[in-house]
Amino acid sequence: MDRKDFLKSIGMSAAAFALINCIGCKKTESTNTTDTTGPTGVNFTLDLSLAANAALLTNGGSLVSNGVIVARTNAGTYIAVQRSCTHESYTLTYQSANSRFFCPNHGATFGENGAVTNGPASRSLTVYNTQLTGTTLKVFS
Structure with missing residues (x-):
């Protein structure tokens, strides 16, 4: 060669x-x-007496389960929204001190009702229903 x-x-x-x-x-x-939309057909329960779900026993606590962020607001109510940002699907965090969901990638924020409060996201989060019965929290579409 x-x-x-x-x-x-x-x-x-x-x-x-x-x-x-x-x-x-x-x-x-x-x-x-x-993956900028939330999961469909959501229907699961969390046993709040289990250590794995202990974060939800305290106001301001949150956890991720089945593609959903489940949080306990500072007022003590339970809320659930899709885990991923509607802008580019990055994992959101719940910031109880600011009563919002935050995307650490581009700074998008969403209210506890899932509405966009700061871009670049332009679409609200999918919000799921919650129902507490004793120590069982049901999250469903």
Whole structure:
């Protein structure tokens, strides 16, 4: 193999490697942005007497279950919304001190009722019903 063929071979290998990486990046981006809606058919219960759910025994506590953030507001009521931001599907956190859900990626915020309070998100969160019976909290669509 002469020098010209060697360099041509290296160039083709580098181009193929770059193409494969670019295709991989594109798939990652599209996967990340497709889950901006909340789960459908939500219907589960949380046993509040279990240690795994202890965060919900305190006002301001929250946890994630089945793609849903379940929180206990400072007023003591239970609320549930989709886990993912409607802008780019990043995981939200519940900030009880500000009575809101916050996306740490781009700074979007949502009220406890799921409404957008600060962009770049433009669509409200899916909100789910909650019902407390004894120590069982039911979360449903």
